């Protein structure tokens with residue numbers, strides 16, 4: 001079993017003042033961990049810090065017990081991520097994009113084709129395999145991005161809003177794929193706005209508000225939405241934030 005992904009005392013400010021601070025988070029191997037928060041809470045920023053796409057002003061980020069400042073390409077090859085627009089060349093077909101992603105991740109050429117065929121099958125992309133990516137619907141483009149991120153069976157998975165364009169069938173499919181990844185020992189972090197969906201997939205739920213982690217929710221609990229807003233409102237009151245932003 002490999003180590004998970006960790007943030008310790010991490011902070012990062014953007015010019016203009018927004019950002020994240022005091023982030024302590026552990027995504028353990030074998031768990032699907034969900035990050036929930038309102039728009040602008042800092043979820044994408046946290047994920048970018050975890051992936052080395054942003055440098056922290058303070059604190060330490062580790063993936064698989066390696067401080068990411070010392071991470072080598074072999075470690076990043078064990079990561080699967082979709083944060084912001086998935087990497088996909090618009091003029092490449094679905095198959096060509098998946099082959100390119102596999103190559104970038106250092107997958108051996110002998111197994112690349114089989115792996116891509118499995119991903120096309122697994123993400124139900126067979127009907128579009130020969131189509132240029134620019135002609136795909138938003139949902140199928142998202143499936144392609146997820147397939148490219150997950151086809152090499154990464155040990156560390158970070159997905160920002162992975163179901164935003166998926167239809168119900170795609171959402172169920174992704175849920176099964178992520179559960180299987182976690183069962184195989186991967187550490188999985190996903191962000192979402194959909195509490196009911198998160199409850200069905202996550203082992204742990206962490207709530208983010210105004211750039212900080214403010215508590216957890218029980219995925220098996222009833223009244224998830226109410227517990228979420230209670231946490232956020234309580235935090236807003238503590239911070240003296242202006243009232244009425246949910247009106």
Ligand SMILES: Nc1ncnc2c1ncn2[C@@H]1O[C@H](COP(=O)(O)OP(=O)(O)OP(=O)(O)O)[C@@H](O)[C@H]1O
Nearest residue numbers: 014015018019037038039040041042043044045046
């Ligand atoms: N490049 C940037 N420059 C300046 N401010 C930024 C930048 N990126 C994000 N921010 C600000 O940082 C805060 C956190 O943004 P972030 O995108 O991490 O939130 P989020 O929780 O992912 O939001 P959403 O759910 O809307 O995607 C916001 O106030 C946002 O405006």
